[in-house]
Amino acid sequence: MDGALTTRATPREVDHMIEAVRRLKPEIDAVRDELDQRRRMPPRLVDSMRTAGLFGLWLPRPLGGAALDLVDYVKVIEELARMDGSVGWCASIAASYSRLAGYLAPGVASRIFDGGGTVVAGQLMATGRAVAVAGGYRVSGRWAFGSGIEHSDWTIGICVVHDGDAPRLEPDGAPVERLVFFPTSAAEIIDTWHVSGLRGTGSHDYSVTDLFVPENHSIEIVTPVPTTPGPLYALPFRTVFGVAIASAALGIARGAIDAFERLAIARAGRGGPGQLRDTPAVQGDVGRAESLLRSARAFLLETAQEAWDEIEAGRSDLLRMRALLRLANTQAAAASAQVVDLMYNAGGGSSVYESSRLERCFRDVHAAIQHRAVSAGNYELAGSVLLGLDPGIRRL
Numbered sequence: 001m002d003g004a005l006t007t008r009a010t011p012r013e014v015d016h017m018i019e020a021v022r023r024l025k026p027e028i029d030a031v032r033d034e035l036d037q038r039r040r041m042p043p044r045l046v047d048s049m050r051t052a053g054l055f056g057l058w059l060p061r062p063l064g065g066a067a068l069d070l071v072d073y074v075k076v077i078e079e080l081a082r083m084d085g086s087v088g089w090c091a092s093i094a095a096s097y098s099r100l101a102g103y104l105a106p107g108v109a110s111r112i113f114d115g116g117g118t119v120v121a122g123q124l125m126a127t128g129r130a131v132a133v134a135g136g137y138r139v140s141g142r143w144a145f146g147s148g149i150e151h152s153d154w155t156i157g158i159c160v161v162h163d164g165d166a167p168r169l170e171p172d173g174a175p176v177e178r179l180v181f182f183p184t185s186a187a188e189i190i191d192t193w194h195v196s197g198l199r200g201t202g203s204h205d206y207s208v209t210d211l212f213v214p215e216n217h218s219i220e221i222v223t224p225v226p227t228t229p230g231p232l233y234a235l236p237f238r239t240v241f242g243v244a245i246a247s248a249a250l251g252i253a254r255g256a257i258d259a260f261e262r263l264a265i266a267r268a269g270r271g272g273p274g275q276l277r278d279t280p281a282v283q284g285d286v287g288r289a290e291s292l293l294r295s296a297r298a299f300l301l302e303t304a305q306e307a308w309d310e311i312e313a314g315r316s317d318l319l320r321m322r323a324l325l326r327l328a329n330t331q332a333a334a335a336s337a338q339v340v341d342l343m344y345n346a347g348g349g350s351s352v353y354e355s356s357r358l359e360r361c362f363r364d365v366h367a368a369i370q371h372r373a374v375s376a377g378n379y380e381l382a383g384s385v386l387l388g389l390d391p392g393i394r395r396l
Helices: 011-023 025-038 043-051 070-083 085-103 106-113 237-266 280-312 319-346 348-352 357-368 377-386
Strands: 120-133 136-146 154-163 177-183 188-190 204-214 218-220
Touching: 011 070, 025 043, 025 070, 025 085, 043 085, 070 085, 070 237, 070 280, 085 106, 085 120, 085 237, 085 357, 120 177, 120 204, 136 154, 136 177, 154 204, 177 204, 237 280, 237 319, 237 357, 280 319, 319 348, 319 357, 319 377, 348 357
Parallel strands: 120 154
Antiparallel strands: 120 136, 136 204, 154 177, 177 218, 188 204
């Protein structure tokens, strides 16, 4: 195997990437209102993010990606989401899908991803139908939550495979599912994204009808077989995807603390002289928010590193690790919402204005935590595994 495929980004490279993210701040600040009003990412910002390599954070390095480990991925995405939730979300979704290159034949992966600037949109629910035909599938379906689809190059959809009119079944009776790639130009984008939070992600519905997709542009999604070596591509696909969601939520929460700290210095205190920051109750809210965020973040980073180490060590019994990583993702998202709520409430009447960053963070984080990957059901799922029960491998 080519050793370059398994090379990890160096700390210096990660630092440079984070600095590249920070250099985007003036551009992001300038388009924040536009993101909400137009419900999509401005093309010029998308181009800047392509140049910075933010859509290829989990792409194999030979294809122009960074192939970051899980911990470094969190650090990059949270820094971007700290500036704006929609921008961080769009980067994280596309970057997480760049990991799919590690399950495609090399020639196909190169065609779709080569250069590191490709944006892939889509979602991971099996609401499509793929009828097996010679050389591939005839795909029809409609999917929701296509984050970033209006600026994407390729789109994915998960389908239930059919042989004629009958669904193909696994040995356990579950339907066979495949993830398919198709050019975004082949899809109809349906204007559905009229929402409260993460407006700038443009997460519209999309559909295709009787579209031919070659076999080699598809992946068996429940237990995909990597074509690229290294821990990043050996990690369980659905479990790792939750890291992308949790990272964005952590960044939004950090942005809320930043915004409140600026407000607390600038605004007079309640009912008396001095600044808002001089109020003991406000000081307590900031202390609670900081401890919540740091503890949830530490849990996620620790668990992500443990998962990486277990894969590198060649361990095959990964059920407990998968459960803990799901749990850490979920706790990071839940704590992020709690942090934003604390800062929003501490801001008082100032928080309700659309011009307030706290108002935006409040809407964005509560949209982000609705994602299934970080839903409250994961507490039960993880708890059942920790108690020695089998939750069903397909659920993890």
